[in-house]
Amino acid sequence: MSRPTGRVLTLLELLQSGGTRTVAELADRLGVEGRTVRRYVDQLIDLDVPVESVRGRYGGYRLAPGYRLPPLMLSDDEALAVLLGLVAGRRAGLMTAHRTANETASAKIRRVLPRHTARRLDALLDSLAFTDQPGDSDTPDADVLLTLADAVSKRRPVSIRYTDRDGRRSERTLHAYGIVNHAGRWYVTGTDVRIGEDRTFRLDRIADARTLPGAFEAPPGPDPAQRVLSGFATAEYRHEVTLRIHGTVEQIRARLPASVATLAEYGPAAGEDPATERWLRVELRAERLDWLPPALAALDRPFVIERPDELRDLVVEFADRLASRARAEHEVGRAPAP
Template sequence: MSHPASRVLGMLELLQTHHRLTGADLGARLGVDERTVRRYAGTLADLGIPVTANRGRYGGYRLSPGYKLPPLMLTDDEAVAVVLGLLAADQLGLSTEAPATGIALAKIERVLPRALAERLGAVRESLGFTLRPRQEGVARPATATLLALGAATRSRHRVSLTYRSWRGGVSLRQVDPYGLVFHAGRWYLTGHDHRRGEIRTFRLDRISAVESGTETFAVPEGFDAVGHVTRSLAGVPYTWEVEVLLETDLDQARRRIPPSVAELTETEDGVLLRCRANRLDGMAHMLAGLGWPFTVLRPDDLREAVGEYAKHLAEMATRHPAVVRLR
C-alpha cells in the first residue's frame, strides 16, 4: 500500500470495518503519521464521504452513523464472470508471487447483495475443474515486474532487465519488450535483446529488477508474441530432431497437437510436424494415438520405435482374458 491513493482507500476500508479508530491506530495501520491521517480524512470528505473526527479521550475517526457505501453494482452475469475469472486464474496459476485471489474474492463477495453472494458461494463450493491444476512450488514473478513490463510494452519503451539464466548467471539486458505471454503455468517476456542482437524469450520469475528507459522502438509488423514464445520453447535442445508428415488437415492437427509440442505446417500432401524429443518411444505412442496415417521423414530411428510399438500392440491383441472371479 505504498501509493497515497491506496492509503486513502485503505483508510476508508478500515473505517467501514471498525466503528471508531484513533489517529494513532490509523497511522500505525497505514504506515503514516497522524498529520497525514488528518489529510486523508479531508480527502475523503472532499469526495463526499462523511468522515467525522472527535477530539478527547474517546475521540477518533469514524464514518457518520448509517453511512454505507452502496453495494457493488454488478449484474448476475457480470458477477459470475468476475468470480469465475478469478477462480480460473487461480487454478491455472495465472498470478504473481503475491497471493491475492482469495482476498479479492472475499472483497467482492462482501460488497455484493447477499442473495447474489450466496448463489456465487454455492457455485464456488460445487465447482470442479478438468484443467490441469497449477504446479505447486512454481516460481511466480513479482507484481511490480509484471506491471512495469506491461507499461513498457504498451508505451514502446526499452527496459533494462537484471536477469538470471537457467544456469544461475546474472546479467544486465537491454530489451525492447514486444509482448507478455502466459504459457503452461509461467509468464514470459519476448522482445529484442540488444546484447544478443536477436529476439529472445525471458521468464519473468527470473527477472529481479526492471528499469524503463527513454528510448522507444517499433514492434516488427505482424509480430506474434504468443507464436514466438511457443516456437522458442518447442525449440529447446533435445536429443532428436523429428519430422513427420501427417495425412490430415491443419485444423484437425491443431485441435490435437498444441503449439508447445510441435510446429505444424500445411503442405500439399498433409501437415508437416516438426518437433524435438528426448525419447522416440514416446513419439511413437503419440503418433499412434493420433489415429491418422503418417510418414516418418526423420530420424530413421523413429521408424524402428514405431515398429517396436506396433509389435507391442500386436502382442497385446493376442492376449486372452483370464477368468475373472468377483469377490
C-alpha cells in the same frame, strides 16, 4: 495520511475480509492496545460503517452481513490479480451473462483505483495477448509485470535479470514487443539487444526489470502471441524430430499444436479443400521423446518417422507393450471361472 487514520482503514480492511475478529487479534495486527481498537471501531461506526459487536468467549467485531463496502481498497498486487483473472476469464469464452458481469466488474475496479495504479494497469491491459491455449494462471510479480507493460507501451528498452532453465543467470537488454499468456504461463517476447535476435522469456524467471533511456520501433511481422508460439516450435532442444503424417491440418494440430510443432504445408493446395487429408511434413524439437509415441497413437493417422531412429525404436516398443497388454487382458477374459 496520518498514522491513526491509516490504522482505522487497516481495521476496516481486516473486518472486510470476513468473519469475527477478536479484540486481541485486531490489537496485535494494528500494533495497539485493546482500548485503542474499541476507539477505532467507534470511529467506523460514526462513519456509518455497520460494525457489530459479538459477545461471548470467541466474541469480537465483524461487519454486518451483506454490507457492501465502499470504497474498494486494493493494493497494486491485488488489483493486478483481480483484473488479470477477469481478462483471462473473458478470453476463455465465458457465457454471455457471465461475460457482462465480468466487464462491469472490471470497469468498477478501474474507476476506484488511484490514478497512478490505473494508468499502469491500463498499459498492461493494452500490452497483453493470449494464445488459443488458456490455462489456470498464476499472477506474476506485479512490479516486474507492470514495468514490462510500461516498456511495451512506450517502446522503451528494458533491462531484466533472468535465470534460464539450466539455472544460468544473466542480465539482458530487451526491446519488448508484448506480454503473452500461454497455457497458464506468462511470457514477454522481444529482441535481445546483445545478440540482435528475437527471444521469449518466462516472467516467473525474471528477478528484476527496469526501464532504460531511449526508444525503439517494433518491427513488422507476427503479433506477440504468434512470436511466442513460433519460438516454442523452433527452440533448441536435445532432439530434432521430422515426421510425415497423412491427415488434415486440424487433425494434426489436435495433438501437435503450433507451440510444439511446425507444418511444412499449412494450407491446402490451390483449389483443394482444407479438410482434404494429405501428407504433411511435421518438424519439432523436444528434450524427451517418451511422450511422442502415445501422442502419435492418439493421433490415429498414418505416419512415417524420418528422424531420429531413437523415436522409431520407442514407437515399436510402445506398440509391443500395448499388444502385450491386450493379449494378457484377452487371456484373463478367456480363463474359466474358479
